[in-house]
Amino acid sequence: MLGIGVAESLVLVVITLACALPALAGVAMFVMTIVDTARGQGRWGINFKGASCPQCKQAAPTIRVPKTVGQALWGGWTCERCQLEIDKWGKPIRDR
Numbered sequence: 786m787l788g789i790g791v792a793e794s795l796v797l798v799v800i801t802l803a804c805a806l807p808a809l810a811g812v813a814m815f816v817m818t819i820v821d822t823a824r825g826q827g828r829w830g831i832n833f834k835g836a837s838c839p840q841c842k843q844a845a846p847t848i849r850v851p852k853t854v855g856q857a858l859w860g861g862w863t864c865e866r867c868q869l870e871i872d873k874w875g876k877p878i879r880d881r
């Protein structure tokens with residue numbers, strides 16, 4: 786016997802869960818990023834190709850300054866030329 790009581794076991798379970806849940810969330814975010822990058826859409830992916838405005842063909846700025854919370858969180862930009870809001874894949878965002 787290891788001499789661990791019920792209370793100690795519960796503490797161990799809580800510590801294990803507290804460590805495992807963020808790790809699982811991290812794995813889930815990593816997988817979602819890979820999936821969205823592969824399909825070229827969605828919130829989680831990374832656009833390595835760069836994008837341009839679908840309306841006026843202005844290229845996305847190299848240094849992106851987010852104008853909304855959504856842009857800061859999920860990427861995308863507001864076109865400097867025509868003020869169209871575009872996601873990081875170069876698709877217009879309409880419902881905001």
Ligand SMILES: [Zn+2]
Pocket residue numbers: 838839840841842843864865866867868869
């Ligand atoms: Zn534009």
